[in-house]
Amino acid sequence: MLQLIKKELILQKKMFIFGLCYSIFLFIVFADPVFRNFTYSMAAFGISYITIVGIAQAEYKNNSDIIINSLPITRREIVAAKYLSIVTCTIIALLFVAVVGLPFSLMPRPFDYRLINGSDVIITVISVFVLASLSLPICFKTGAQWIRVVNVVIFLLIFFAPVQIAEYMVNNPQTPWIRILIDMAGSQTWQLMLMGSVILLIILFISYYISLRIYINKDF
Amino acid sequence: MDNILEVKDLTKSFPDFQLGKISLALPRGYVMGFVGPNGSGKTTTIKLIMNLLRRDSGQISIFSLDNRIHEKEVKQRIGFVYDENYFYDTLTLQEMKSIIAPFYRDWDEALFRKYMSEFNLPAKKKIKDLSRGMKMKFSLAIALSHHAEFIIMDEPTSGLDPLFRSELLDILQGELQDEKRGILFSSHITSDPERIADYICFINHGKIVFADTRDNILEKYLLVKGANELLDAASRPLFVNVRESAFGFEGLSDQPGKIRSLLGNRALYEKPRLDDIILHTVRRDRYAAVN
Amino acid sequence: MRIIISNSSPDPIYEQIRQQIQGHILKGELKPGDALPSIRNLAQQLQISVITTKRAYDELERDGFIETVSGKGSFVAPQNPEMLREKRMNLIEARLAEVVKDGMLLGLTLEELQQMLELLYREV
Numbered sequence: 001m002l003q004l005i006k007k008e009l010i011l012q013k014k015m016f017i018f019g020l021c022y023s024i025f026l027f028i029v030f031a032d033p034v035f036r037n038f039t040y041s042m043a044a045f046g047i048s049y050i051t052i053v054g055i056a057q058a059e060y061k062n063n064s065d066i067i068i069n070s071l072p073i074t075r076r077e078i079v080a081a082k083y084l085s086i087v088t089c090t091i092i093a094l095l096f097v098a099v100v101g102l103p104f105s106l107m108p109r110p111f112d113y114r115l116i117n118g119s120d121v122i123i124t125v126i127s128v129f130v131l132a133s134l135s136l137p138i139c140f141k142t143g144a145q146w147i148r149v150v151n152v153v154i155f156l157l158i159f160f161a162p163v164q165i166a167e168y169m170v171n172n173p174q175t176p177w178i179r180i181l182i183d184m185a186g187s188q189t190w191q192l193m194l195m196g197s198v199i200l201l202i203i204l205f206i207s208y209y210i211s212l213r214i215y216i217n218k219d220f
Numbered sequence: 221m222d223n224i225l226e227v228k229d230l231t232k233s234f235p236d237f238q239l240g241k242i243s244l245a246l247p248r249g250y251v252m253g254f255v256g257p258n259g260s261g262k263t264t265t266i267k268l269i270m271n272l273l274r275r276d277s278g279q280i281s282i283f284s285l286d287n288r289i290h291e292k293e294v295k296q297r298i299g300f301v302y303d304e305n306y307f308y309d310t311l312t313l314q315e316m317k318s319i320i321a322p323f324y325r326d327w328d329e330a331l332f333r334k335y336m337s338e339f340n341l342p343a344k345k346k347i348k349d350l351s352r353g354m355k356m357k358f359s360l361a362i363a364l365s366h367h368a369e370f371i372i373m374d375e376p377t378s379g380l381d382p383l384f385r386s387e388l389l390d391i392l393q394g395e396l397q398d399e400k401r402g403i404l405f406s407s408h409i410t411s412d413p414e415r416i417a418d419y420i421c422f423i424n425h426g427k428i429v430f431a432d433t434r435d436n437i438l439e440k441y442l443l444v445k446g447a448n449e450l451l452d453a454a455s456r457p458l459f460v461n462v463r464e465s466a467f468g469f470e471g472l473s474d475q476p477g478k479i480r481s482l483l484g485n486r487a488l489y490e491k492p493r494l495d496d497i498i499l500h501t502v503r504r505d506r507y508a509a510v511n
Numbered sequence: 512m513r514i515i516i517s518n519s520s521p522d523p524i525y526e527q528i529r530q531q532i533q534g535h536i537l538k539g540e541l542k543p544g545d546a547l548p549s550i551r552n553l554a555q556q557l558q559i560s561v562i563t564t565k566r567a568y569d570e571l572e573r574d575g576f577i578e579t580v581s582g583k584g585s586f587v588a589p590q591n592p593e594m595l596r597e598k599r600m601n602l603i604e605a606r607l608a609e610v611v612k613d614g615m616l617l618g619l620t621l622e623e624l625q626q627m628l629e630l631l632y633r634e635v
Contacts, residue, residue, distance in 0.1 A: 002322075003319070003322040003323050006318075006319065006322065007319045010311070010315060010318070010319055011308065011311075014310065058308060058310065059308075062305075062306055062307065062308050062309060063304070063306050064306055064307070064308055066272060066302065066306045067306045067307060067320075069270075069271070069272055070270050070272065070295065070298075070300045070302075071295060071320065071323045071324075072291075072292045072293070072294075072295035072296040072323055072324065072325075073292065073295075073323060074291060074292055217274065219272070219273045219274060220267065220272040220273065249561070250561065250562070251560075389558075390555075393554070393555040393558070394555060396551060396555075396561070397549075397551050397552065397555065399551070415558055415559075416558070416560070417560065418560040418561055418562045419562075433560070433562050434560050434562070434563075435523065435524070435525065435560065435562060435563055435566070439523050489521075491518065491519075491521075
């Protein structure tokens, strides 16, 4: 299975160059203090997204499933490697933006960025993992032709849903589950992080299980 | 003599095509040519053997191991070549090899380099910049570089010029000097299996029409040509199929002795090519299906 | 050793190979102990199936012309001089039988055939 990770890395290598330019571009464009807090995570998320989608498209276009499945490897390992590659992709993306941010942090205003911090990492990880969990099963099922469409939809959801939810919460503080949520938000950060991680892992596992089901029964 | 490949009662259904039941066996040390018109089920069968398609029923064993249960072990020892290029075409040959090679336990880098230079393949070139023939050679180089015992090929010669086709067949026959190997390749260009195959399996509409040693098949039939008057109640039954024109007939007979003694030197006799046998057999089946 | 396959010959390919190798042995071009090419090598050189060459070799072995040592290959069998002579006599007999048949078809008598034979014998 390690060989598959290696494959992913070789393929990702090509995408990362593009991702790097994209993040530099973002840093420049979003220098405004309003957005600045999110630049790191947006950039890292962007790099990951472009890389993952790019690879999925290449694999779809080349029908490379056929070669990969002809090699001595089980379908289970193929799916597992794909999920693991999401992790490596995210890590590499974060490293990239951290490194890109360094020269920026030394520049004069308006480009003086702070260095990357923990919450950037967390936001990136959550957003990439959620995106992957939702789109990978679809990708395994129908191939990458739909992935663009689906990803745009999910992208928009991730951007706009929290805002909608937040608005709803602000307008209806009385409803019981919102009270619970608000209480939770105020509680200790480590508890929050723990719960968040657990939920994230559960989502990831469900997604993995569904992908496995789909891929094991697929005909090429 | 054990069988490298054994297929028993294999079936697979599609909305518009039915494959099955297919049974065949390839002993070690021999080549099997899998022939049939386009759409007859050759690629489907090969995909089923490689477990790219999931079979509905039947058994497939390679090296006496089930191809699903021991999928990984079995595939270690299989070299595959497909007709379409399924590699990542933005990668170079070198990069593609570096992705594939680690999967194989017995990968032989020196052997791979030997093939690369023998085939004149530029390692740093991108796959999408290669001609069809070179992509095919690359597939072959990969397939032959991990000491595979079973080489399975789907239409390896289609789209290649005759010179290269001949070279490819030479290479395959060279590989067979090792008696522990077996090769299965499908082709709709019958002259290729006719040249090097030991066994020929002819498939049409998802069913096996005949499977036998190439010699047996070719010796069993006789091509007969003569004036239309020679066709009568006595001679017609001796033919598998007859093609009549205004100037005479050409028929394939599966009873060479009887037809010779019946028609004597009033007719012309020729050894049939594999193409002739397949054409006449297909026409007979088509005729039978219509009537 | 020369082996030429004809696609237009009525004889099957294995038969042609068998005859030609047998001919070489009988004429002394292949001597007892000489190694024959492996069945696979021969198949590759002639661009035919291994099953064909194997069949030719099997028949040659059955008729006592060659021996196969497993792991080493096939070799021309030691030819018993009387047996060799007898085999060659059989060949000559077969050809004479054909000549006789053809002669009879044409209506030649035994004396006419004998005369022909005498003339030819003296000429050579």
